[in-house]
Structure formats: structure tokens, C-alpha cells
Amino acid sequence: MALRDTPSACPALWRCLPCPPAELRLDLVLTSGQAFRWRESSPGAWTGVLGGRVWTLRQDRDRLWYTLYGEEEEDGRPVEAAKPDGAETDRILRDYFQLDVGLPALYRAWGAADPLFRKVADDFPGVRVLRQDPVECLLSFICTSNNHISRITAMIERLCQAFGRRLCCLDAQPFHAFPSLSALAGADAEARLRALGFGYRARFVSGSARAIAEGLGADGLRQLRAVPYAEARRVLCALPGVGTKVADCVCLMALDKAEAVPVDTHVWRIAQQRYGTALGGKSLTPRAHQEIGDFFRGLWGPRAGWAQAVLFCADLRKGQEPAGSRGRAKGARGRDSRGDGPP
Template structure:
């Protein structure tokens, strides 16, 4: 397996991990709105940035193949070859996709508890929750309020190009690392973000970057992985632009809180219309968030957030909701219950 790019970078080294489609489907997970740094660079191949490196991933039968590109030289020329792969790069992918979690067993457990889950499970195998860098996940999801996936992806790309370190260029497209906290805490960071089209979110991105940098730091954010779910959510909700839904997204997708169920109007509608749950009254209040999360945790168990990710994927692919509804997963917070919107 070889891939040559127009820039001259030719990754000669590919490495494979054992990973059947029932445990991971790249085509379902990577474009589902969990992360915003991946694109389908050719049929079946996904290229993106992970852990400060540029990767291409693809699946063949029961193997997950990957290559990692070398960084540019100081004069801007590509190194011309992939970086050597090793047990370290294997572990980065295993950690990112949480491959130590047996997904097929979870599907069986959820299906036994929930007939509605059984209806979609066979058509949507391998939907996993990613384990992302907490800083990147936090600042990315602040950008999701009142937004849709394609626009969020473009915003994150502009953010990385403006503030992140350049890694390499493939097929004429430059790739950049996600910005460090320090890069986003300068006096003119908010103005720069507004110029990049972030609107009111510019204040929240720069404000949260500054609050984390001056408070618990990136290391402290990572340490929330070991904290109880309620404590992690409380710390996150104290940050500028972070409400209950965004906090739950970060808890689920970066802080190892598999029980976190991000709730917006879309999830609320699923709970009420498909499950007949009389939850939340007439508006999506903090109490409603808690009740709906508790309902799904009671139904699906300790990995309730993972089960919800499968249903989201099913909605997206089957078109069960109006056009663009999956994007509305990031639009539907009522102002009475979340601090993610404009003020």
C-alpha cells in the first residue's frame, strides 16, 4: 500500500492494527461530528491531524492501516518519507479510538436492554467514541454552538492555520497542529478570531484558553479524566462559553466519562418521541438535562454516551430527521439552560 502526493511526500511505511469493522468503522466515526480534523482524502482513506502529526488511515478487512507523514524541513520542503512507525504510533491510535473497549459486547448489552437500539445496531456497527486531547476538544466544541458540522470544520481549519504550527503539505494542502493554549491567549487573539469569522465565539475561545492557561492548565484539564463525572462537568461549566451540553461533549469525548450523555433539543426529542419519556417539561432546563441523562444511563448503563453516539450516527445516515438535523445536534441548546450562545 503506497500513497504519493503532489507535494512529493511519499509515505513508504504502512503499519496495520488488527481491528474488525464490528469494532471500528472509520466512515461512520470520523465524519460524525465528534472531531473536526479528518477528511476523506481519497475513497476509503482518511487524512487528518492527531497528536501533532499528520496521518492517513484506511481499513481493509480486519485491519486498520495507517501511515504518518514526516514534518517539513526548515526551508519548507517535505522530508520525502513517512515517519518510522512503532509501538508508540500503534498506541496513539489504540488510545484515540479506545480500542481496549470491546464494542461488540457493548452492542449486545445495549440491544438486550433496548429494542430501539436493536433496530439500528446491525446497520451501524463499529461506532465508537473518540478519546481526544482535552484542550482541542474543549475549544473545538465551544465553536459548535448554533453551528453546523461543515462550518465548524472550516472554522477549526482556519484556527489551526492561523495559530498552529505547520506540519507538512499534502496534495497542495498545508496541515497544522492544533494551537497551544499560549498561542490563543495573546492580547489580540480575540480580534484575530473575529477576523477569521468566529463571531461571538471568538470571546469564548480566547477566554476559555486564557482561563485554562491561568488556572488548572492543560495538565489539570487532563487530570479531570481521573475526577468524578460531576466534578469534571462543574469545572468545565465554569469556563467562558461552556454550558451543560458542551461540558458533556468534552466529558464524553476527552475526559473518559463514558456515562456522559450530551443533551440538546435533538436528544430531548429522541427521549420524548421515540422512548416516550415524559422528561424535561416544556423547556430544556438544567433539570431536564439531568433527567434525560439519567434516563439514558438507566437504560444503557455505564457507557450510555457511547450508545447515544450510535443512534446519532443512525439518524445521520438514515435521514430520519429533516435535512441538516445531525448538524442541529450542535444547535439546539435553549438559552435558559446553556451558556454556549451569543449574549
């Protein structure tokens, strides 16, 4: 089935939400190393998997347009694009992009507190933090150790193809749901992941999936949204392959801890070179991570993780390769020091 990337192609199958660019820029948010399952399927249109469904998103002036695709029929033929079911799909997108958080007011507050933020912000509006499924977010970020966005994206795609339920095929591109915990906790999961090129991360992905399945469970992991930041981070750091940086990524992007500041080599360099701090010394230890996070929380306030996401996106874009390399920036969020109808 061909992608229908514009509402004008089949308007009954598209819905829209009010959403000006100052509140959301898809091209920035979906390529900034927060999530790895979106691709630009045509200029300005982004297709990916969210909540076990395949979506295409598009922006036009002050509106965010979206459509969904049905699952394949038993004979393998894809069903046509499905008419969105209104209030529920709106709710899913609003939740995913946290659209109830007013971004322009936050930008003004951060800029008033920080001239360096103000200097960057005008060129990078609409950068907001996603609210992701905690299991998917955690297992994805385990794959980011010593890695970069293009490679992480390819790894997550192989993971989903090998272990996830097939949803549909669009323009010869198959889409799969993110795997269940049980699928990744199986006895042969680690060996299969190694065969897929996960290397040492295979043990951590399968081990954390098993630990969650046998302990907290997916619901328990999600319930960490209701506990204090320090407690959530402590629980996460007890999982195989989860250090402070990965835990903070999950706290920020899946567990509602807006104060979490993931510190990797990018953020460490920003703190030292742009803010003139001596934080972190010569190596990025857990203590240095805490000191840098505390510095930015003191500067930007209770949503420091959101402000940091803006600077991270700006730094990432500055380091990207020339045209044609979108999403291929080295050392993305994943670089861990140890690791009305659009036209």
C-alpha cells in the same frame, strides 16, 4: 507531495492493527461530529492531524492501516512519508479509538436492554467514542454552539491555520497543529478570531484558553480524567462559553466519562419521540438535560454515552443531504440548543 493513500503504494511506510469493522468504522466515527480535523482524502482513506502529526488511515477487512507524514523542511519542501515508529504509533491509535474497549459485547448488552437500539445497531456497527486531547476537544466544542458540522470544520481549520504550527502540505492542502493555549490566550486573539468569522464564539474560545492557561493548565485539565464525572462537569461549566452540553461532550470524548450523555436537540427529540418520555418539557433546560441523561444511564448503563453515540450517528446519517454532502449534516453533534493493504 502526493498522498499515498494505499499500503500497496509504499508498503514499508504503512503499519496495521487488527481491527474488524464491528469494532471500528472510520466512515461513521470520523463524520459523526466528534472530531473535526479528518477529511476523506481519497475513497476510503482519511487524513487528519492527531498528536501533532499528520496521519492517513484506511481500513481493509479486519485491519486498520495507517501512515504518517513528516514535517516540512526549513525551505518549505515537505519530507516524505515517515516510517511509523511501531509500538508508540500503535499505542496512539489504540488510545485515540479506545480499541481496548470491546464494542460487540456492548452492542449486545445495549440491544438486550433496549429494542430500539437493537433495531438501529445492525446498520451502524463500529461506532465508538474517541479519546481526544482535552484542550482541543474543549475549544473545538465551544465552536459548535448553534452550528453544523461543515461550518464547524471550516472554523477549526481557520483556527489552526491562523494560530497553529504548520506541519506539512499534502496535495496543496496545508496541515497545522492545533494551537497552543498561549497562542489563543493572547491579547489580540479574540479580535483575530472575530476576523476569522467566529462571531460571539471568539470571546469564549480566547476566554477559556486564557482561563485554562492561568488556572488548571493543560495538565490540570487532563487530570480531570481521574475525578468523578460530576466534578469534572462542574469545573468545565465554570469556563467561558461552556454549558452543560459542551461540558458533557468533553467529559465523554476527552475525559473518560463514559456515562456522560451530551444532550442537544437531536438527543432531546430522540428521547421524546422514540422513547415516549415527557422529559425536558418544552425547553432544554439544565434540569431537562440531567433528567434525559439519567434516563439513558438507567436504560443503557455505565457506558450510556457510547450507546447514545450510536443513535446520534444513525440520526445524523438519516438527516444528511444527498450524495456529495458527506459530513454536512445540519445540527450535528455541534448543534447546541442554546447551542492487508487495501486495494
